[in-house]
Amino acid sequence: MYLNCHSYYSLRFGTFSEIALLELAKENEVDCVALTDINNTSACLNFIRKAKEYKIKPIVGIDFRNDCQQLYVGIAKNNKGYKELNDFLSYHSHNKIEFPKKAPSFSNVFIIYPFKQIIETKKNNFLSNEFIGISIKELPKLKFSKYLQLENKLVTLQPVTFRTKKDFNAHRLLRAIDNNTLLSRLPEQQQACFSEKMIPNDDIKKQFIDFDFIIRNTENILNKCIISFEFSKNKPSLNQKTYTDNIQEDNALLKKLCKKGLPYRYKEPTKKVLDRLKKELALITKMNFVSYFLINWRIISYAQEKGYYYVGRGSGANSIVAYLLKITDVDPIELDLYFERFINSHRTSPPDFDIDFSWRDRQDITQFIFSEFDNVALLGAYVTFHYKGAVRELGKVFGLPKFEIDKLSEGNYDYNSLDHIHKLVIVYSQLIQGMPNYISIHASGILISEKALHEYAATDLPPKGFPTVQFDMIIAEDLGLYKFDILGQRGLAKIKEAIKIIEYNQPEKANFDIHDIDSFKKDPNINGLIREAKCLACFYVESPAMRMLLSKLKTDNYLGLVAASSIIRPGVAKSGMMREYILREHDVERRKNSHPIMLDLMKETYGIMVYQEDVIKVAHLFAKLTLDEADVLRRGMSGKFRSRKEFKEVQKKFIQNCRNEGYEEQLIFEIWDQVASFAGYAFPKGHSASYAVESYQSLFLKAYFPLEYLVATLNNGGGFYRPEIYLHEAKLLGAKILTPCINTSKYEHILINDCIYLGLNILRNLDHKTIELILSDRKQYGTFLSLDNFIDRVHISIDQISILIKIDAFSFTQKNKHELLWEAHFKLNDTPPNYHQPLLFKEKRTEYQLPKFNTSKLENAFEQIEAFGFPICGYYEIMTSKPMNQNRANQLKEYLNKKIDIYGYLIAMKNTKTSNGKRMAFGTFLDQFGDIFDTVLFPSVQEKYKLRHKGVYRIYGKVVEEFGFLSIEVIKIIKQDYIQDPRYS
Structure with a gap:
């Protein structure tokens, strides 16, 4: 009986998810329900996917509105009707034009005009697919209306927007946010009526007992609507199926390209190389991934034609085929990359290729993809309300002054001491947190589909000018649409521009090959910079955390840098494995602590999970999961997927299989915790290797052409x-x-x-x-x-x-x-x-x-x-009082385990929390002579001194060392004053 239900994808209007709608329907014994979000189809696919679990027949449509005025509700009879609706919505969305008051002529869509709209427009003629919708509150008016005689055109249109009074309150706040107005001034026509709620199926029939023909008409529509999509695990990919329009020609082209690439990559290919290539080609062909590889190849071929620099990474970097096609520059044989991370016979999704281009070139690459292929769109993403944003928006809605909003959004308050309005802001901010605020664009994902993308959802046209689907990556993968990742980064632009500056400034020295990575790996000057952690401005290795890690590891080679690139990721550090890795790097005996199976699986990293494929190795070979299950585990370590039923089932099986293998409980949960804590963050080894290649290129420039490279860095947005x-x-x-x-x-x-x-x-x-x-x-x-x-x-x-x-x-x-x-x-x-x-x-x-x-x-x-924003002479020159001592960063070793009094200009800081939730901070400073040093402010010190803003500080603390890395544990830190501005004194 419900043909007009809203989820919170009716943006800044609806108040609960599409899953909550299904739960609500089941609770009210409603076995068929239509999701009709306002000018939006974001939730439709997941609604259809999940409806089966609730034994509810799903129907989808769109509630078409100009601003808040409801014009008509379109209900898709079938998949063709769904596409018609998406075409219509997208056309108006792209062209930023209002919907007509009269619906167009659809072939596979039911159109329901709300009773109020019919009265206003005085519509009398109806097509065979057009109906008049009557809500419960409109029944008294219907009794005295001329439209009562149109018995075969009347259906129920009881909107569903709320479950409770709390939902209604949240709705009013969302509407006030959307209208940028005070809650007290929110116009009534901008709000839904509190009566827009779901009641049990039998109860709604009782409400219409005097109009049984309305119930029959409604049931007739519900029975005629059938919509379905394939969501099974073994579903076929919906990506473009062929590159040349012929599968056999695709297969032949891929083999030809690999044959052509062999002598370039391997002057004398070994049996190991040829066997790996044969194995990969057979699986790629069997799994129907040939077109996926060829499309990526075409994209990078265009980049090569245009002289654009790029880096191919992701799990696809584990592939020798990708290496031969020049999609990546990572040799999987040299690095012994785990084949099953890239592809296996159980995997239904193609491997990931993340292709980085210069931020200056990315727009042209995207334009090329849209012109070269049919059925292309950017992947959508949802920007949701987070704590700070929600508090700020609600603070404005309640009319709070800015300084009070700032205080609340920073969490700088005692809840019990807040007044009623402030408490309401906090309470309702919690209610709207996690709700989508607006649809945005995925950072890199592009869909290239076999069929028109409007078969799956409507599209928007954001300012970038490329159509964008109204669903995200998770839903795309559920459907079988796999993204092509095209990213823009500044590191490549820095390298390219540095070379141009060198050619202009030092043409006699510009005859080097920036792609000669093999010689860079052996260069003692470059490896010296890594070992000494003197990597300022260099891609991915310049941050304080990376400088600290390189210093502790004493890394001076490519493979060490590959490992460091993944170890630095949040999950590895969180699990304690980063520290353990450093300990085992320096202590051969400690490496024996690892379980023999773990040590055998990950010899290179001393039995510690460092790379994403280590999760697959451990799950498959240690916990005896299938490769398919292991891949579910890897994918499920981040985002929405972690809460899914499939992931929870694999988690249970992991633990049970380990018990069946006879492992001790402590070991089982220790290894599970390691897997769970970092798998969603860790890089695949090939991905880390790709990053390390770019790091070596930037390190080469920093070592031999530092001024040119630093100018290029500045001209491309800097770095960390x-x-x-x-x-x-x-x-x-x-x-x-x-x-x-x-x-x-x-x-x-x-x-x-x-x-x-x-x-x-x-x-x-x-x-x-x-x-x-x-x-x-x-x-x-x-x-x-x-x-x-x-x-x-x-x-x-x-x-x-x-x-x-x-x-x-x-x-x-x-x-x-x-x-x-x-x-x-x-x-x-x-x-x-x-x-x-x-x-x-x-x-x-x-x-x-x-x-x-x-x-x-x-x-x-x-x-x-x-x-x-800064003085060229530096801030030390404008201090009120000159430094009271000459202590400097390169003297820290002399003060080991002693107290030091030193001045520092804050250049970076990281706030974090201890295991018990207390705030602490890490600060990086420049001393008065220009050298860098690092500090730690434990909770008691950070609470007292609250290190926050840039400036010169006088620091008193104890010099400590860990694995050769020196830092200062701060005891006291005082910000220094600058002189009064002489222009006004």
Whole structure:
């Protein structure tokens, strides 16, 4: 009887999930129910998938509305009707146009007009598939309506939006958030009626007892609707089935490409190589994954044609076929990559290929995929309400001032001391947490389907301009649609740009091959940087945590870096296995602690699970799960999948099989805890190996062309640290840092010999349009000769030119900046017109006699802080009191187990919690001589001093060492004051 039910995918309107709707239906003994979310089909597939478990017949449709006005409800008779609805919704969504008040003519869709809408539009003529929907509260009006005579056109339309009063309250808050208004001012027409609830099937029939024909008509519609999708474990893939339109031609092409790639990758292929290739090709063909490999090959072929750098990784990096096709640069034979992680006869899904491109090239790659293949869309993702966001939104809805909202969102309160309104914000924030707020785009996923994607869901057209399906990765995989991962990263752009700068700055040294990874692996200078953890700006190895790990491991080779890339992942550290790995790296005897089977499975990592495929090894060979079950375990370690029935069944079987093998209970649960704690975070070994390749490329550039590489780093968004840290590193390496200059600087930073000219884009308040005017004029007419010459040629406001003068962009004039500012104000007393044309005659300027001005270094420092966020001279120069001692980071070893008093400028910090939930922090600092050191603030210290913001601190603490890594356990830490801004004192 329910043809109009909403889940919380009726965004900022509905209040419970599609699963909760099924539970509600079962509770009310309703055996058939229609999910009709408002202008959305996100929940439809999972609703259909789960309905079988509840023994409920699923029906799906769409509640079409303009704003909150309900126009009609479309119910799909079958899969064709579902596609018709998705086509219609998507067309209007893409073109941002309202729905017509009259539904179009559908072939496989029932259209139900709400009674209220029929009365307003005075509709009299109905097609065979069109009906009038009557809710319980509208029955009294129907008795006196002319529409009562249309007996065969009347059906029940009892909306379902709420279960309880709490749902209704949450709904009103969501509507207020959606309308960006105070709850007290929320218009009634923007809310649903509290009567939109489900009642037992028999009860709804009693409500319509005087109109039994309405019940019959409704049941007739319910009986005629049948929708189904295949969700079984052995379902066929719905991805594009062939690359060449012919399976035999696909198979032949894949073999041909592998044959062509063999001599490039292996000059003399061994029997091991050829056997592995034969085995892979046979399985790839058998599992119908050939087109998946060929599509990935086509994508990277296009990238090669365009000269784009890329890195192929993921479980597919375990494949020799991928290596021969140049999808990846990881040799699975050299690294002994576990074949079954990449593919096995039980696996129904193709291997993962994550292909990284430069962030500058990714858009073009995406555009190519959409133009090259049919039935393409980006994968959707849901942005849900989290604690902070929910509190902020509800705080505004309840009319709280910003400072109170900030306090609540930071969790800086005692609940018992809060007033009624504040408590309501906290209580209802908990209720809406986890609800979807809006549909977004998956970080990298692209779907390439055999059939039109509207057969599965509607699509949106977000600002990026590519159609995006209204469901996420989990549902896509349930359906049999497997994504192609196309990512953008800045590391590749840094490498590419660094090479361009080298070619310009040092052409005589630019004859190296950045892809010659084998020689990089053997280079003592590069391996020395890894061993000493001097990897600032280098891809994936520059963070404080990675620096600490490399220092402790004393890693100085490629395989060690591959392991470190996975060990650093959150789960390995959380399980305690990172520490255990370090201990076993240094202590041969300790390696014997591992269970013999575990040691045999993971010899290279001393019996410790480090890589994602280790989960499969342990599950399959230790716990005797099938490879299929082992893969369920691997996939289930993160996200929604962990709570699924399939995962819980495999978990039980893992434990039972171990008991059957006779393992001790303590060992069983110890190993299970290791698996459960990190499998969702760990990398596949091939993935780590791909990252390590890129790390070696960036380390090569850092070792031999550090200034070029650091400029490229800055021009591509930096890295883990703030831009000032990379400029500081460049200074230590001999660079001279110069503020932007209107005659030399470009949009981005440039390197000329050993001088880094900061780019005009670093100036926070300088308009992009102003920068374009300066650069285009300079390109056309040459360098600027004076301030007057600049004013004559570039139409600029006094505010914009003041920014340039204050930052010394006119230093070539040899005039003091204060004098230039006076001149600019005299000559630009009005904002200039917004057109630009060369002057035929130079305007005569009045010369003014000005007093002599002076500018101090301190004044320049504060101008730089204002202009781009930091002083080039560093913050130590502007402290109120100069440091009271000269202690430095490279003296820490002399203070081992002793107290030290040292100054540090905070460059990175990480907040974390102890096992009992108390806050602690790790801080990374630059000493006054430019060297880095690390600190630990245990809970009592962090609670007392609350290390938070960047600045210079005086630190007193004890120097400790672990595996050769020195740090300071802070006892006292005090932020130092800066002098008063001399421009205003």
